[in-house]
Amino acid sequence: MCIIAYNPKGVKLNKDRMAIAYRNNPDGVGFMWRDGDRVQSCRGFYSFDETWDLIERFEGLPYSLHFRFRTRGGKTEAQCHPFQILSKEKHGFDMFMMHNGTFMSAKLRNDEVKSDTQLFAEKLSDQLSHWDDPSDVLRKLVIERIEKTIGSGNKLVFMTSLERDRIAHEDFGYWLDGVWYSNRYSFARAE
16 A cells, blocks of 8 residues: 655665565655755656666655555556645745545545545645635644544655655654665565
C-alpha cells in the first residue's frame, strides 16, 4: 500500500532497499523536491532503472519519493504522487503532498476514475485556497487536526517552498539514516 521516503538532506539511499520497495509498489513512482524558492515535481515512472537514475540525481537536494501501490483509481501518471496543493503564483508559496494509506471516506467512493488521494488533494487545495493565510496549514495544531481527520492508517508528507515541510502521522513511520519512511512492510522481500 505505497511507501513514501522523505529525504530532507538528500542523503544517499540504499539501492537494494529501493529496488525491493519498487517491486512491492510497482504502480508508478513520483518525486517532489525543493529547488531554490520553488517545489518541483515529476511523476509517472514505471521503471526501476529510471527511478534509480533520478534518485541519484537528487542526491544532496531535499526531496521525497513515492512508490505507488494502486488501491483506487487507474494506473496512470495522473494518479501518481505528488499532488500540488498550493502554487506560488496563486498562494504565495508552493506546496505538494504525498500520501500513504487509503482514504475510506464515503465522499471519495463515488469517483472511479480518480484515486482517493487525488480526490483528497483536490478537496484540500480547494479548502486552503479560501484561507486568509494558507501557510497556517503548516502549524502544529492544524497538522494534528488533519491527523485526527485522516485516521492513523494514513500518512501525509507536505513539501513547501517555504522550507517548512510537515509529516502528518510522523510517529507511524520511522526514521532511518536521516530518511523518514512511511512504513516497513514495503521493504519485505517476497518469497
